[in-house]
Amino acid sequence: MLDADSIAVLGAGKIGSIIIRALSEKLDGVKVIATGRSYETLQNAAKLGAIAIRENRKAVLESDLIIISVKPFHFPQLLKETGFDVWVDKTVVSVMAGVTLSTLQKALEGAEVYRAMPNLNAYVGRSATAIAENGSGYRKNTVDALFKTLGTTYWVPEEYLDVWTGLAGSGPAFIAEIIDALAMGAVASGLNRELAYKAVLDVLEGTALLLRARSNIHPAQLRDEVATPSGTTIRGLTVLESRGVKAALMELVEQASRRSREIGTEVNERVVKELTFMLQQVEKNK
Ligand SMILES: NC(=O)C1=CN([C@@H]2O[C@H](COP(=O)(O)OP(=O)(O)OC[C@H]3O[C@@H](n4cnc5c(N)ncnc54)[C@H](OP(=O)(O)O)[C@@H]3O)[C@@H](O)[C@H]2O)C=CC1
Numbered sequence: 001m002l003d004a005d006s007i008a009v010l011g012a013g014k015i016g017s018i019i020i021r022a023l024s025e026k027l028d029g030v031k032v033i034a035t036g037r038s039y040e041t042l043q044n045a046a047k048l049g050a051i052a053i054r055e056n057r058k059a060v061l062e063s064d065l066i067i068i069s070v071k072p073f074h075f076p077q078l079l080k081e082t083g084f085d086v087w088v089d090k091t092v093v094s095v096m097a098g099v100t101l102s103t104l105q106k107a108l109e110g111a112e113v114y115r116a117m118p119n120l121n122a123y124v125g126r127s128a129t130a131i132a133e134n135g136s137g138y139r140k141n142t143v144d145a146l147f148k149t150l151g152t153t154y155w156v157p158e159e160y161l162d163v164w165t166g167l168a169g170s171g172p173a174f175i176a177e178i179i180d181a182l183a184m185g186a187v188a189s190g191l192n193r194e195l196a197y198k199a200v201l202d203v204l205e206g207t208a209l210l211l212r213a214r215s216n217i218h219p220a221q222l223r224d225e226v227a228t229p230s231g232t233t234i235r236g237l238t239v240l241e242s243r244g245v246k247a248a249l250m251e252l253v254e255q256a257s258r259r260s261r262e263i264g265t266e267v268n269e270r271v272v273k274e275l276t277f278m279l280q281q282v283e284k285n286k
């Protein structure tokens with residue numbers, strides 16, 4: 001049950017618009033307000049069922065639950081536009097990569113803050129979303145219900161959020177690259193493109209379902225069941241091993257996770273700078 005009358009989505013871009021669509025379609029009687037910079041973004045948000053406006057401050061003032069979905073480095077500018085006196089008693093969920101609960105708490109004084117990491121599979125209701133809270137958890141059920149409109153939710157300690165970002169947040173892009181590569185290999189071997197992409201998607205979906213259905217087997221067991229001695233699979237696996245593909249994929253997740261942590265540090269510095277400037281302006285105008 002979602003106990004919110006009005007939800008603001010600040011930054012109706014790629015992930016923001018998927019959230020808007022899910023909220024508009026799946027929640028009855030909830031007003032969704034969306035913000036963006038360009039006319040196109042606002043127009044798109046309106047088409048998805050939101051009240052689309054340019055003013056972030058107004059959107060926050062008129063909502064009790066706010067989702068921040070601008071790029072991490074646009075967060076200081078967003079703060080400048082909202083002012084820091086609008087957040088008291090609001091519930092705020094950031095989906096920005098890297099930006100920590102501590103930075104959010106500092107910037108959004110008086111708000112109850114959550115950090116969530118969904119992914120673009122939310123488009124088909126299959127996001128794997130990790131969520132971390134700052135301790136009070138007063139509106140945990142509401143936040144959970146909100147992200148369940150996008151798929152599955154996992155409540156985790158904040159220390160897992162960057163790794164989650166590197167694995168599941170970025171994951172659709174990594175899997176898409178692998179799909180593309182496998183299909184191109186099939187095309188190189190003579191299969192037509194259309195069939196190649198269909199086959200790869202079928203194999204991917206089927207393998208995920210199989211692994212889930214046989215819940216106690218390790219992926220390596222499935223690999224061994226497929227790889228007949230001296231057969232086709234082991235020939236292919238030999239290439240993966242000799243080219244270090246598994247190690248590369250492990251490093252890919254590590255690097256993506258590391259980047260999330262770096263973004264957190266960089267954004268925190270910029271937010272502190274912006275808040276200091278904003279406070280100076282307030283003092284000056286007294
Ligand atoms: N893309 C993904 O797969 C995922 C992204 N994320 C996180 O979500 C956030 C958004 O990413 P994504 O959707 O890809 O990025 P987009 O660039 O598609 O969306 C960001 C949106 O923010 C808007 N925006 C920027 N500045 C302001 C502002 N001052 N006021 C109002 N709106 C503003 C932009 O408006 P305009 O279009 O008009 O310029 C844009 O529509 C990022 O922090 C990212 O880390 C999290 C999970 C997955």
Ligand SMILES: O=C(O)[C@@H]1CCC=N1
Nearest residue numbers: 097165168169170171
């Ligand atoms: O690439 C990014 O930074 C964002 C976060 C997760 C997916 N996209």
